[in-house]
Amino acid sequence: MVDGYRTREEKPMARIRSEIETPVAHSDGLEWLLHPITPADFLHTAWEQQPLLISRAQRDYFQDLPGLDEVDEMITTTMSGRRIVEDDASRLVRTDDKGRISQRDFRITRAGVPDIQDIYQAYHEGHTIVLNGIHRRSSKVANLSRALEATLHHPVGVNLYLTPRHSQGFDLHVDDHDVFILQLHGTKVWHVASGLSPATEHGKRPLSDIELRTMTLESGDSLYIPRGFPHRAQATATSSLHLTVGVHAFRWADLMTEALRLLADDDAEFRSALPPGFLDREIDPENVARLGNQLAHALTDESLARRARQSLGARLIGAGKAAPGGHFRSLDRLARLSDDSLVRRTRTMYHRIRSGPADVAIEFDGNFVSGPPFLEDALRFIADHELFRVDELPEIGNFHSKAKTDLVSRLIREGFLAVADEAPEGNHAT
Template structure:
């Protein structure tokens, strides 16, 4: 039986709502389980071998590190640019941690988890795998500029988490280094296989493998900042408001009087940002980036989908493919359902049906699509089955 990994499954028995209200961005949290096989169907040693041996990722996506000793990618790159696995394995035997970045690009189960989190939280994610030899530590105490969920897949690690040493965002942006001698005493946690650990951004931490090799995944959760939102809003505004694209005058850096002449213009632009419609465009740009990261059914389903689509009628049961982030856009000439790399457009009378589809999570019959004639219901369902948005039951 295939297990679908979601945020709820990662956090059990902690509920998602409790996590978001009392843990997220506030404190670290250790989910302890007596289940060594809990993440076995998500990622395992065989998956590590598959990625390294079969996928053969670009050397730049693989890091080999032990504390301050970080190998250059050129040291494990053949002349043709491919990865030298013998050298990587030798470094691992010598105590180095192997880091495979972006494993969601190579392992379908991890890809499904990553996108499930993106749908749930509206944040982009990236999943890295860490393979550490016994008794070794890959990194000295450090912090991440994004929130992290650590999933211990195999073996165990001892984590040192410094509660009272969080690095503020402006220092993270400056990439300030951690002064180890200034750190307070840490909380010491042992993550066993099946455990999970949440770390808010800026929390200083380090981890050491115990008596056996360790494999863990870090799910990097990249929440956009207010800076990103305002930047996107200004970018959207620039397509219709020339004030945003006004050129700065000569000597604006050196002449205080010249700079002062821009005060009225800058105040006008700042007031424009306060317009809810402008901020809505900023949110829309963030949503567009998120929806384009979506993944539909595998390409191999295209032919079966095309065969099944003509057999659809009003009583056909379908379900929306999940996880998949989607949204409904109002267009000048109608409405559109946007998902993954697709945009399915229709007349304005399809609005209620499109909203129904975007929000649906349970199976339904084609005839349940609201405010459409039977012919239009069937036509829309056929299109979305072929495009992978709907799955025929």
């Protein structure tokens, strides 16, 4: 019994142990996050169903992500201005041994930056430092967020938690989104609900009735917690630094809501006003049934479903994240771009081709490049390949080969492509 909640020691619902020597690059997104378990196995056995602990016995697995020594700089150089701090809701949180929680925002100096000395003092007193929206401040984290969105097609945000030793941030609580916990430094003990039905049915059961299981994360370990599973965590004899990668999944209700909005744009009857005084009287059930039947019929129309999916996809493309580093180097090399130049996508991210009778466009990361329809084959080739030589592009209409370098140059200037370092001879399209 721990603070009134039932627990079981070290019996996670699903657990993977691995001895790993060489991690895969985190540009692979979900595969890197789950290694050595495969994404297919994860989606079949854990996604929305049960927590999954991956114990890697490799403390430096997350060495490419921000570490303990970077937290101070991240607070003071990427959070200037009261508005930014309030929007991201970064704060100090502490739960004492009696379950009482206290939290407050960072204090802001006259210079408009967080008071780092006040944060140091709060940390010394046992407060957890919570930095929300790290994917907007760190290019390393942004690259991981983009890569996951490219695979999952759901929005991904990342928060950072630094907890002093023998301390606890939040008490037992429920998140409305799925999370991956990436332990970057130290050790943290997690108590996570078990024996629950799938995540889509969670959130109504009293927390006092929840059975908890205990699992320990060490540096390099990952933990997946489906939305709706109550959980809490405490640092041990050392401080703990972890990232919470939140997957804010689009639901079937979101797709249907978007479809209804699009249907209303096309059908004036769905845009007509409810009758005056409708709050005090019953709405005509026949009219409701008729409109419901029209909606049900419309939802079977693939063109409407496709437009609804595209609307959700636009939210991924428009999400703001930190820019990847090193692109000025590619811009400096534009003058030497030729048919023999090797180019690559700047980062793994969700992108798509939008085509119509008048134009075609490639959309990505809050931006797009469009042109005449004869560019479609070339743009689709670019969308499908991470690395290629300019002369490997399909022919662009009846234009001279310079059209290929012009198109690639435009995509480099807009941030979708970058000039790659040279590789051995051969076909490079991948």
